[in-house]
Amino acid sequence: xxxxxxxxxxxxxxxxxxxxxxxxxxxxxxxxxxxxxxxxxxxxxxxxxxxxxxxxxxxxxxxxxxxxxxxxxxxxxxxxxxxxxxxxxxxxxxxxxxxxxxxxxxxxxxxxxxxxxxxxxxxxxxxxxxxxxxxxxxxxxxxxxxxxxxxxxxxxxxxxxxxxxxxxxxxxxxxxxxxxxxxxxxxxxxxxxxxxxxxxxxxxxxxxxxxxxxxxxxxxxxxxxxxxxxxxxxxxxxxxxxxxxxxxxxxxxxxxxxxxxxxxxxxxxxxxxxxxxxxxxxxxxxxxxxxxxxxxxxxxxxxxxxxxxxxxxxxxxxxxxxxxxxxxxxxxxxxxxxxxxxxxxxxxxxxxxxxxxxxxxxxxxxxxxxxxxxxxxxxxxxxxxxxxxxxxxxxxxxxxxxxxxxxxxxxxxxxxxxxxxxxxxxxxxxxxxxxxxxxxxxxxxxxxxxxxxxxxxxxxxxxxxxxxxxxxxxxxxxxxxxxxxxxxxxxxxxxxxxxxxxxxxxxxxxxxxxxxxxxxxxxxxxxxxxxxxxxxxxxxxxxxxxxxxxxxxxxxxxxxxxxxxxxxxxxxxxxxxxxxxxxxxxxxxxxxxxxxxxxxxxxxxxxxxxxxxxxxxxxxxxxxxxxxxxxxxxxxxxxxxxxxxxxxxxxxx
Numbered sequence: 001x002x003x004x005x006x007x008x009x010x011x012x013x014x015x016x017x018x019x020x021x022x023x024x025x026x027x028x029x030x031x032x033x034x035x036x037x038x039x040x041x042x043x044x045x046x047x048x049x050x051x052x053x054x055x056x057x058x059x060x061x062x063x064x065x066x067x068x069x070x071x072x073x074x075x076x077x078x079x080x081x082x083x084x085x086x087x088x089x090x091x092x093x094x095x096x097x098x099x100x101x102x103x104x105x106x107x108x109x110x111x112x113x114x115x116x117x118x119x120x121x122x123x124x125x126x127x128x129x130x131x132x133x134x135x136x137x138x139x140x141x142x143x144x145x146x147x148x149x150x151x152x153x154x155x156x157x158x159x160x161x162x163x164x165x166x167x168x169x170x171x172x173x174x175x176x177x178x179x180x181x182x183x184x185x186x187x188x189x190x191x192x193x194x195x196x197x198x199x200x201x202x203x204x205x206x207x208x209x210x211x212x213x214x215x216x217x218x219x220x221x222x223x224x225x226x227x228x229x230x231x232x233x234x235x236x237x238x239x240x241x242x243x244x245x246x247x248x249x250x251x252x253x254x255x256x257x258x259x260x261x262x263x264x265x266x267x268x269x270x271x272x273x274x275x276x277x278x279x280x281x282x283x284x285x286x287x288x289x290x291x292x293x294x295x296x297x298x299x300x301x302x303x304x305x306x307x308x309x310x311x312x313x314x315x316x317x318x319x320x321x322x323x324x325x326x327x328x329x330x331x332x333x334x335x336x337x338x339x340x341x342x343x344x345x346x347x348x349x350x351x352x353x354x355x356x357x358x359x360x361x362x363x364x365x366x367x368x369x370x371x372x373x374x375x376x377x378x379x380x381x382x383x384x385x386x387x388x389x390x391x392x393x394x395x396x397x398x399x400x401x402x403x404x405x406x407x408x409x410x411x412x413x414x415x416x417x418x419x420x421x422x423x424x425x426x427x428x429x430x431x432x433x434x435x436x437x438x439x440x441x442x443x444x445x446x447x448x449x450x451x452x453x454x455x456x457x458x459x460x461x462x463x464x465x466x467x468x469x470x471x472x473x474x475x476x477x478x479x480x481x482x483x484x485x486x487x488x489x490x491x492x493x494x495x496x497x498x499x500x501x502x503x504x505x506x507x508x509x510x511x512x513x514x515x516x517x518x519x520x521x522x523x524x525x526x527x528x529x530x531x532x533x534x535x536x537x538x539x540x541x542x543x544x545x546x547x548x549x550x551x552x553x554x555x556x557x558x559x560x561x562x563x564x565x566x567x568x569x570x571x572x573x574x575x576x577x578x579x580x581x582x583x584x585x586x587x588x589x590x591x592x593x594x595x596x597x598x599x600x601x602x603x604x605x606x607x608x609x610x611x612x613x614x615x616x617x618x619x620x621x622x623x624x625x626x627x628x629x630x631x632x633x634x635x636x637x638x639x640x641x642x643x644x645x646x647x648x649x650x651x652x653x
Contacts, residue, residue: 020093021102023291026225026259028348029106029299032306037628038351039604039613042302044107045069049094049301050077050127051114051294054139056084058091058114059268063281067097069109077123080116083278085267087114089286090138092266093294094301103265103283106298107305121159128167133304133314135170136297138290140177140243141208147195149208151248152400153409157212161396164215164317168393168474171317173217173297174210175289176254177243182206186240197248197404197433204338204433206243207253214409214445215393217300217321218245220254221292222331222344223261236331236344242289245338248400249408250430251443254341255321256328258299260291299347300324307354309616310601316365318445319476322391323350323363325446326478335428335436335450342448353480355611362479368414370468375461384481386454390416390462392475394445408443412473413465415440416447420458425449454481578646579638585651588627592636594620600640604650626652 024030032042057076058065065074074091091112098104115123117139124135141149148154164172182192183202196205211218221242226234239261245253267284270277300320307315315323327350328343336342353361360381368374380386395411418425426438427447441447442465451458460479580593592602597620604613604624612629615622617638626634629652637647 020096020104020106020263020265020295022224023093023259023261023263023295024104024106024299025227026222027295027299027345028227029295029302031348032299032302032351033108035628038348038355039625039628040306040351040355040615041625042107042305042351043069044095044110044298044301044305046109046111047107047133047301047305048111048113048130049107049297050124050132050135051087051091051094051112052117052120052123052135052137052139053084053087053090053114054117056080056082056087057116058088058112059083059266059278059280061280062088062092062266062268063099064092064096064103064105064266065112067099067108069095069097070111073097073110074112074114076115077113078115080118083268085269085284086138086286086290088268089263089265089284090136090290090294093263093291094136094298096266099281100283105265106295107301110298110301121163124160124172125163128163128170132167132170133317134297134300134320135172136294137172137174137210138293140175140211140289142177143179143182143190143192145208146403147193148400148403150193151197151205151207151212151246151253152403152405153212153214153247153249153398154400156209157214158396158399160210161213161215161394164213165393165395168316168318169314171217171300171320172210172213172215173219173293173300174213175293176207176211176218176220176245178221178241178288178290179206179243180239180241192243195403197406201433204244204246205248207245207247211243211245211253212247214251214396215317215321217256217296217324218254218341219289219293219296220257220340221260221287221289222257222340224259225344233329233344236329236340238332238339239287241287242292242339245341246430246433247409247443248404249406249443250432251409252336252341252430252446253338255446256296256324256342257331257340257344258292258295259344260286260288260293260295262287263291263295265291296324296345299345303347303350303354306351310354310357310614316393316474316476318391318393318474319363319365319478322389322446322476322478323353325391326350326387326389326448326480327353333436335438336430337436338430338433353478355614359611360480360482362477362482364477365474366462366477367472367474368462368464368468369472370464370470372472373461373463375459377457377459378479378482379457380451380454381481381483382455384454386418386451386458386479386481387448388416388418388460388477388479389446389448390414390475390477391446392473410443410445412445412468413442414445414447414473414475415463415465416449417461417463418449418451418458419461420451420456425451451481578640578644579648581636581648581650585653586626587653589623589625590650592617592622592624592638596620598638598640600638600644603637603639605635605637 095110096105179192181188221239223237262285264285271284325342329346330343331340429441599618634650
C-alpha cells in the first residue's frame with residue numbers, strides 16, 4: 001500500500017508505504033532490529049507486553065502470532081472472548097512476526113497478554129505482580145464527556161498513578177486520542193471540549209483519562225517520516241486527528257509522538273466482508289493514536305531488551321520514559337509543545353545512548369534525599385548539543401474537582417540546572433497552551449536542559465523544593481553530547497599491590513583512584529580500561545593519556561601499568577590469548593573463538609572511539625555481522641564477568 005506523503009521542492013509527489021514497516025522506519029525502530037545499522041539484532045524475545053483493549057481481544061490464531069519467537073505468542077488473560085480487528089491490529093503492530101514482511105511488528109518475537117479494559121485498574125495491578133515492564137492502552141475518551149476530564153487530573157487517574165509509583169519498573173503507554181479536529185476551528189462536530197482551558201484557542205485541551213497520568217507515557221500520532229541520506233527527517237507532520245494537550249496545569253501532554261498513519265497490520269476478519277469472515281491471514285490499514293501507541297510500546301520493549309543485554313537488570317520506568325523524551329526528535333515549535341510533546345520517538349538515538357554509556361552518554365538511577373544536592377561535572381564533546389534530563393515517578397494526587405484547575409499536580413518537585421561559569425541553563429516548560437520557555441519547571445516530573453553549541457566543562461545539579469519523604473525520591477539522570485576523554489594523566493613510580501593512584505591529575509603514591517574512571521586490579525598491577533594507552537619508555541614511569549574521542553589516532557585499548565614496557569606488553573598478550581578472530585581481515589562477518597566458554601560482553605569500536613556494536617556472550621564462539629559498517633580498522637574488546645578484559649584489532653575490507 002502507498003499513500004501520498006508530500007511534494008518535493010520540484011513539485012513532484014512523494015509516496016510512502018503504509019505499514020508496520022514504515023512505522024518502524026519513522027521511529028527508527030528498524031535500526032534496532034535484525035539488519036539495522038546498530039547491529040543489535042533485537043526482537044523482544046521472551047519479553048511480555050501487556051495490552052488492554054476496549055472492544056475485544058485479538059484473533060489468537062492469526063499467523064502473525066506464531067514464528068521463531070514461539071507459537072501462540074498472544075494469549076488472552078481475560079474472560080472476555082469477543083474478537084476484534086482493532087485488538088488484532090494493535091497486537092500485530094507490537095509483535096507480528098512478519099509472515100507478511102511489511103506487517104512485521106516492532107518486537108517480532110515478543111509475547112502479549114491481552115485484557116478487555118472494563119477492569120483495567122485491578123488487572124494492571126495484577127500484571128505488576130507478574131513483573132510487567134510495559135503495557136499498551138489504545139483507547140481514550142471521545143466527545144460528549146464532562147469538560148472536567150479534558151486536561152484534568154481526576155479520580156480516574158489517581159489510582160493508576162498510585163500503582164505506577166509503587167511499581168518502579170512498570171510504564172503504562174496510552175493513546176492520546178483522535179479528537180484533533182473536534183473543535184470550532186476545524187469545523188467538525190461535535191466539539192470535544194466545550195470548555196477548553198484557553199477559550200481563544202479551542203483546538204487545544206482534548207486529552208483525557210489515562211492520557212493525563214503524571215507517570216504514564218501519552219502518545220500522539222504523526223504521518224510517515226522520510227529521512228535524508230544523513231539520517232535527518234525531511235519533515236515531521238502531525239495527523240490532523242491526533243488529540244492536542246496540554247494538561248490544565250500546563251504539564252506537557254502528549255509526552256511523545258509515534259507513527260500510526262495508515263498502518264498495515266494484522267486483522268481478525270477479511271476486510272470489507274459482510275457478513276464478517278474470520279481470517280488467520282488478513283491485513284488492513286488503520287490510522288490513529290491507537291496505532292501510534294503500539295508503535296511506541298513495541299519500540300520501548302526493544303530498548304528494555306537492549307539495556308538488559310548490557311546490564312544485570314532492566315531500566316526503571318522513569319529511566320525508560322526519560323530516555324524516550326530525552327532522545328526524541330524535535331518537531332513543531334522548538335522544544336516541547338502540546339501537539340508533539342517532546343517530539344517523535346527516536347529509538348535509534350535512545351539505543352545508542354544506552355550503548356555509549358561511559359563513552360559519550362551517561363545514564364544514572366539515583367535517589368535524592370531530603371535536603372540533598374547532587375552534582376556532577378561533564379565535558380562537552382564539542383560536536384553535539386549537550387542535553388541533560390531528570391525523570392521521576394511522582395506520588396499520586398492531588399486530584400482535580402473543578403474544571404480547568406491550573407494548580408500544579410506535582411508532589412515532589414525536583415529541579416535540574418546546568419551551569420558553566422556564571423551562566424545557568426534552565427529546563428523547558430510550557431508557559432501557555434501554545435508557548436514554551438526555559439525557566440523553573442514546577443509542573444512536570446521530567447525536566448530537560450538543552451545547551452546548543454556546547455564546549456568545555458559544565459556542572460549538572462539536581463536539587464528539590466519543599467520536603468521529600470524520609471526515603472527520598474528515586475530519579476533518573478540522562479546526559480548526552482558529552483565526552484569521557486581526558487588528557488595529561490601521569491602515573492609516577494612503579495605500581496605494586498599496596499599502591500593506588502589518582503588518575504585525574506599528575507599524582508604520587510598513596511592517593512585514591514578517581515571514581516569516574518573504569519579501573520580494575522589484576523594481581524599486583526593496576527588496569528586502566530577502555531581508552532588508555534602508554535607512552536614513554538623508562539622503567540617505573542609511564543604517561544597514561546586518552547586521545548580525543550572524535551580524533552583518535554591511537555588504538556583505544558586497555559593499558560596494564562607495570563614496572564617496564566616489556567611487562568606491559570606481556571600482560572596484554574596474556575589477556576588477549578582468551579580469544580581469536582577469524583577471518584581477519586574480514587568482509588561482512590567474522591567469528592570470535594574463545595579458549596573456553598566465556599560469559600560477558602563483546603564491544604566493537606571504530607577508531608573514533610565510537611561503539612558500533614555490543615552483544616552479550618555466553619559461549620565458546622560467536623558470529624558477528626558487520627555488513628553495514630564501513631571498511632576500516634575496528635577494535636574488538638571482550639569483557640568477561642570474572643574481570644578479564646582483552647582487545648584485538650580487526651580489519652574490515
